[in-house]
Amino acid sequence: MSHTKPATLSDVAMLAGVSQSAVSRTFTPGASVAPATRERVLQAAAQLGYRPNAIARTLTTRRSRIIGVVVSYLQNQFYPVVIEKLSQALQRHGYHVLLFVSDGHETGATVDDKLMDVMQYQVDALVLASVTLSSAIAQGCRAAGVPVVLFNRTAPIDGVHCVSSDNYAGGRLAAQTLLQSGCQRIAYIAGLEDASTQFEREQGFMQQMQEAGVKIFARAQGRYSYEAACEAARELCSKDVRPDGIFAANDHMALAVMDTLRSELGLKVPQDVAVVGFDNVPQSAWPAYGLTTIEQDAEGMVNATVDVLIQAIESASKNELFTSRKITQPVRLIRRTTVKG
């Protein structure tokens, strides 16, 4: 199965009877080439089926137009949605996505290794979706002039951009929703304890509860996992006196809670227990759940990410200063059927 080597710039130059520079210029938008020259080049290129080699270009320009994206947990539908939107937005801007999925159980060290691995591909920037970054690596990226944006995570690391939702406000909204519906014994199912989203949502939630003068009834760990959330629901609701309202730190867990409540414990939602989630993943809208939830504006977050990315890349290539952005998108309540009223 012998294959012919693809045509190169110099093949085209030769055929067209011009210099390499001329060919390069006709493929560089905005470069100055005489119409006649351009014409001959284009023709020769077409004839040879020439395609510029992006790798070679990267080597000389030091811009790969590749963005490294690392993501951790695709079970939670929020991430596939984000990846889809992000990759499409990036494609529209002429960038490509080098994808890494870390399995979530990895230690910081292995994630670091993988990141260094990606860095070898001279990515123009890094976006880390729900992955925390060791400050060592953050340093490394900074030193190498590679912008990094944390997506759906915040971290007080200098030089690292963050885009996330207003988790705090979301937490408040959740508490408010449950409170207003008349719930008396409100429980919280926490996400991964070291995630900023978990922390902020809980903070907002607790703050609102406190202002309403009601104490939290119980707290359980769901670690943002379906199974752990089922277990949490069991733990919370199999006692004599159980919560009548649950705020789960994300939809993925909220769905697990509903499944467990209804099919395992024979409880009705919202009659016996009200449930509020966070994210508004597609399944929340499915009739089997009809989950009342706090929506994260995935589209808005993605757009903000792309904006920051592009600005940061521009600045970095000009070796300019670009102070790190911390962007927060608003959230809103999507009222469906899992809370009374």
Place this chain on the structure above:
Amino acid sequence: MSHTKPATLSDVAMLAGVSQSAVSRTFTPGASVAPATRERVLQAAAQLGYRPNAIARTLTTRRSRIIGVVVSYLQNQFYPVVIEKLSQALQRHGYHVLLFVSDGHETGATVDDKLMDVMQYQVDALVLASVTLSSAIAQGCRAAGVPVVLFNRTAPIDGVHCVSSDNYAGGRLAAQTLLQSGCQRIAYIAGLEDASTQFEREQGFMQQMQEAGVKIFARAQGRYSYEAACEAARELCSKDVRPDGIFAANDHMALAVMDTLRSELGLKVPQDVAVVGFDNVPQSAWPAYGLTTIEQDAEGMVNATVDVLIQAIESASKNELFTSRKITQPVRLIRRTTVKG
């Protein structure tokens, strides 16, 4: 934010007082370097924080260790699962994933454009998950010596590898399951009409029906989409005489069907209508659905893909012949609660 340029091979060589070749060799597994030399190089490298530039290496070796992956529809959980497994398997083999998500509504021409775009990054191979390939592009890849494997799709294109499930057997199994449970009026909800999976599943299904001597009660189009499947369910089940069993060509549609049946039409599954899906996505196991389905062995498909990929890349780089593989993984019935008995 001035950043220092990363150290290069020649920086290391200089510091270590050896030639570039020596440095290159110490970073090439299996190359011959004297222990003492290697030691000095390693030390110098560590001191400078040297990381080989994968892009430069690609340019000389003509192997990027990048695999282009294009996928179309992340709503269907089957794909996130596949991406996760595939990217992890590839990472274990030292490959990286350049991801493209086509929005599914694209015409063949735009997909082709994007593929040419990926090709410019000198990917070592291409895997297309549920995306069909124009034979023009297939030709192009072949000419360029880039192996391509179609994942979960088959196509009679010479030189293109395919890995998919035994959709035909799966279709038969689905019919058999419905038939054995006593269904009399069995309907089929089709996937995208031009997908090989759709065709094969229907073929198997019809064949089994025919052998049992029962005619299909109805057929509707679901196009592998949640919304279209809801519509199909409505169309099928809002008449006076409706099906008592439905085979949906994938789980994503089966879940939509169940949602519509239960919450919109007030029907019970499986008492009023039995449902069988295809894929065994994670949600099928969730208690809200408990969907009886034909499982695709995602893990097995991914492993097969990686195997073929690696063999094909080896052969291609040696300019050897490697006949195109058509691999079919077995499927099995996962019996849950949506079919009686």
Place this chain on the structure above:
DNA sequence: CTGAAAGCGCTTACAG
């Protein structure tokens, strides 16, 4: 085992 040199396919000052 080691080094000098050529080359991978492009871009980019620099002259003209």
Place this chain on the structure above:
DNA sequence: CTGAAAGCGCTTACAG
């Protein structure tokens, strides 16, 4: 507007 030349960071025969 155009071309010759150097260079991006690596690898790989080829001599030694």
